[in-house]
Amino acid sequence: MIDFLLFLLSFLHFFSVVTSQVRSSYSGGSGEWQLLHQSVGISAMHMQLLRNDKVIIFDRTDFGPSNLSLPDGICRVDNSDTVLQTDCTAHSILYDINTNAFRPLMIQTDTWCSSGAVLPNGTLVQTGGFNDGDRNIRSFTPCRDDEYCDWIEFPWSLIQRRWYATNQVLPDGRIIIVGGRRQFNYEFYPSSSSEVIWLNFLTETNDQGMENNLYPFLHLLPDGNLFIFANTRSILLDYNQNRVIKVFPRIPGDDPRNYPSTGSSVLLPLDESNSVIEPEIMVCGGAPRASFTQATQGNFIRAISTCGRLKVLDPNPSWTMEDMPLARVMGDMILLPNGDVLIINGAELGTAGWELGRSPVTQPIIYRPSTDVSDWRFAIMSPSTRPRMYHSSAILLTDGRILVSGSNPHVNYNFTNVEYPTDLSMESYSPPYLSPEYDQIRPRILSVDEKIGYGGKLFSPTFQVQVYLTTNALSVSIVAPSFATHSFSMNQRMVSLKIVGVTGLSPYTYGLTVAGPSTAEIAPPGYYLLFVVHAHVPSQGMWVKIE
Structure with missing residues (x-):
């Protein structure tokens, strides 16, 4: 167990050195x-x-x-x-x-x-x-x-x-x-x-x-x-x-x-x-x-x-x-x-x-x-x-x-x-x-638990990205699709979930262990889009159900 923890710390330190060069802001033209x-x-x-x-x-x-x-x-x-x-x-x-x-x-x-x-x-x-x-x-x-x-x-x-x-x-x-x-x-x-x-x-x-x-x-x-x-x-x-x-x-x-x-x-x-x-x-x-x-x-x-x-x-x-x-x-x-x-x-x-x-x-x-x-x-x-x-x-x-x-x-x-x-x-x-200039740092979700529970219950999305990662440049968010009319998006909601573990699975493939929303007041039950975001660049969304 001690050897594993030392490996994990070394893993994160190594990636933090490399990713420190990734800008926190992007250009990408104007869309x-x-x-x-x-x-x-x-x-x-x-x-x-x-x-x-x-x-x-x-x-x-x-x-x-x-x-x-x-x-x-x-x-x-x-x-x-x-x-x-x-x-x-x-x-x-x-x-x-x-x-x-x-x-x-x-x-x-x-x-x-x-x-x-x-x-x-x-x-x-x-x-x-x-x-x-x-x-x-x-x-x-x-x-x-x-x-x-x-x-x-x-x-x-x-x-x-x-x-x-x-x-x-x-x-x-x-x-x-x-x-x-x-x-x-x-x-x-x-x-x-x-x-x-x-x-x-x-x-x-x-x-x-x-x-x-x-x-x-x-x-x-x-x-x-x-x-x-x-x-x-x-x-x-x-x-x-x-x-x-x-x-x-x-x-x-x-x-x-x-x-x-x-x-x-x-x-x-x-x-x-x-x-x-x-x-x-x-x-x-x-x-x-x-x-x-x-x-x-x-x-x-x-x-x-x-x-x-x-x-x-x-x-x-x-x-x-x-x-x-x-x-x-x-x-x-x-x-x-x-x-x-x-x-x-x-x-x-x-x-x-x-x-x-x-x-x-x-x-x-x-x-x-x-x-x-x-x-x-x-x-x-x-x-x-x-x-x-x-x-x-x-x-x-x-x-x-x-x-x-x-x-x-x-x-x-x-x-x-x-x-x-x-x-x-x-x-x-x-x-x-x-913008295509961010394709090399864009995460790609390979799999995700389709159902997520409350109270901090853990679930594990797996994703692939062609750069080195750190937890401080990485986030996982869920977005509730909204009903849009007359300039207001009803029920629009985004929650950034807590990442509790990062595991290297193979070259450029990592497993994330993520805590589900703590309460239904934070994220009411229903279907959400889950995105992994690296250095402000998001993956494609995956549908998950919170219940």
């Missing part, structure tokens, strides 16, 4: 864009990556025909539809990221500005919408015989109508559904009662009819409580007791950050290797308070250029503000596998809403939330050639790319005689870490 489809037939208002590497995408049903027919002569007959009662076109697709193919799906009732979350078994639960869909629940379960997978709809399953609400998966696998237009309350799915719980915070943040508190930002904290941000304010909610535990300071500047002054937010990665986990919320972008009214009158005000960070469990928490290099409203914030934050899509002027945005921001920016002052913070990336503004969305894919689609700032599909035509294309953005 690359690739057009995947000139048209997928619908505008991607909502997107969710599923555990079988398929992406479910959908729009709204009440604006007339899309550019994609339903198969086999199927038509949607809906006497409640305000535009087209018989519609033989699709308003949802299933996209396969491995084959770059897609097929139409059938949705019956209106999903406009709805919300969603994935249950621990991998089923997408999609809630609410508009008109005849506002109290409906729809589900989509990945299946082996993909040809027969489709939406299943459960009418009148919500207690209250939910339009512009936000969902969050909880530690017990339930989903909490918060707010929505003229809904100052929350409910649960599945629910054991017909009760909705009043939340006065949502009435207090309702901005004189302009809302600015729709699609509130929800983040589950490691103590099991729920952080809720709406307009300029935020609270810590014990949803089991319906008790506000803490009221946080207003974000500086007093400008709203939620719909229609649409900014975005993330819970920064949680690190299980620390003895104490300090959750930190980041909120970026948005639009000044008068923006919506001014935009309706043809005056488009510059968007907010600041980000705020808040350590929510500090005894006296306060916002730390940082300036982005580009002002942005309607920007999507995405946690990248290496812990960086990507901000993509959006506009520099105006606000969310029909015809209310101008000056598209086509350049993504990447933010590194590092405590090392020598690391860069914001970096401007390569621009897309396509404006992605109102009703666009973006998600992280298994291979580390970002899938980007949508943009429809009009009441209906409109392709001509407008400044920003409806965009039905689909493209991907490859961050700098996917």
Whole structure:
């Protein structure tokens, strides 16, 4: 046993000498864009990556025909539809990221500005919408015989109508559904009662009819409580007791950050290797308070250029503000596998809403939330050639790319005689870490335990990499795929797991022993993507199930 320990220490010391020359930061250019489809037939208002590497995408049903027919002569007959009662076109697709193919799906009732979350078994639960869909629940379960997978709809399953609400998966696998237009309350799915719980915070943040508190930002904290941000304010909610535990300071500047002054937010990665986990919320972008009214009158005000960070469990928490290099409203914030934050899509002027945005921001920016002052913070990336503004969305894919689609700032599909035509294309953005210059230091996972337990239970991914490694240049992260709509990625979550052992198996092949998440509050049960990251360069993700 003593000989083995001496060997292991020597092994790590040797590799630390070699790897000290690996830079903690990378260049990799500014990333690359690739057009995947000139048209997928619908505008991607909502997107969710599923555990079988398929992406479910959908729009709204009440604006007339899309550019994609339903198969086999199927038509949607809906006497409640305000535009087209018989519609033989699709308003949802299933996209396969491995084959770059897609097929139409059938949705019956209106999903406009709805919300969603994935249950621990991998089923997408999609809630609410508009008109005849506002109290409906729809589900989509990945299946082996993909040809027969489709939406299943459960009418009148919500207690209250939910339009512009936000969902969050909880530690017990339930989903909490918060707010929505003229809904100052929350409910649960599945629910054991017909009760909705009043939340006065949502009435207090309702901005004189302009809302600015729709699609509130929800983040589950490691103590099991729920952080809720709406307009300029935020609270810590014990949803089991319906008790506000803490009221946080207003974000500086007093400008709203939620719909229609649409900014975005993330819970920064949680690190299980620390003895104490300090959750930190980041909120970026948005639009000044008068923006919506001014935009309706043809005056488009510059968007907010600041980000705020808040350590929510500090005894006296306060916002730390940082300036982005580009002002942005309607920007999507995405946690990248290496812990960086990507901000993509959006506009520099105006606000969310029909015809209310101008000056598209086509350049993504990447933010590194590092405590090392020598690391860069914001970096401007390569621009897309396509404006992605109102009703666009973006998600992280298994291979580390970002899938980007949508943009429809009009009441209906409109392709001509407008400044920003409806965009039905689909493209991907490859961050700098996917540059070929990093292929020699990119980890490759050979195998991984597909099921991971709680309480620090150990599991062992095996990976291969063509460089020498050290534990201080190496990390293992799990990422919960998010439900993306209206610039907020619901249920987005990243946890850096604790590495407790590294073993050399053969030349360039190493076994890692990793501790699973300590609690369901840290990582709610369900499917995650597991990435091994070396010197900020991630492997391809592997699906694992935490239970």
